[in-house]
Amino acid sequence: MTSDCPIQWLMETISKKWVLQIFKSLESGATTFSSFQKGIPGINSRILTERLVELEKHWFIKREIVSERPVKIKYSSTEKCLQILKEFNRIEAIIRSWD
Numbered sequence: 001m002t003s004d005c006p007i008q009w010l011m012e013t014i015s016k017k018w019v020l021q022i023f024k025s026l027e028s029g030a031t032t033f034s035s036f037q038k039g040i041p042g043i044n045s046r047i048l049t050e051r052l053v054e055l056e057k058h059w060f061i062k063r064e065i066v067s068e069r070p071v072k073i074k075y076s077s078t079e080k081c082l083q084i085l086k087e088f089n090r091i092e093a094i095i096r097s098w099d
Contacts, residue, residue: 013058014084018043018051023077023085026061031074060084 014020018040025039036048052075055061060081066072077085 010084013054013060016051016054018047019055020088022048022051022055023060023081023088026075026077026081027085031076033073033075036075055081 014023021040021043022036025036028039030036030039033048033052036052037043037045040048052061052063056063056075058080059078062076062078064074064076066074
C-alpha cells in the first residue's frame, strides 16, 4: 500500500475503469482472458491486461497457468476480492431498495 489511508488506497485501486466489472465477471464465472473480453463489452485487450496484472499484484485475483501447450491461463478471486464483492453486493442491495 502506498497510501497512509487504507480506504483511500482501496478506493483508488478499485475505482479504476473496468475493475468492478472484472470482479463481477469473476463472480459470474469468468476465468480466462477471452471470457473477460466477452463478458465486459467495450474493454480493450491492453487495458484488460493492465488491470489483471495490477489486481494480481495487489492479491485481488490469482493467476494460474493451466496448460503449457497451448498456454492457458485461468484467473480466480482471492478471499480479498470476495470480501470486497460481498460488501459491494450489500451496497447494491441497499441502493436498489431505494427505488
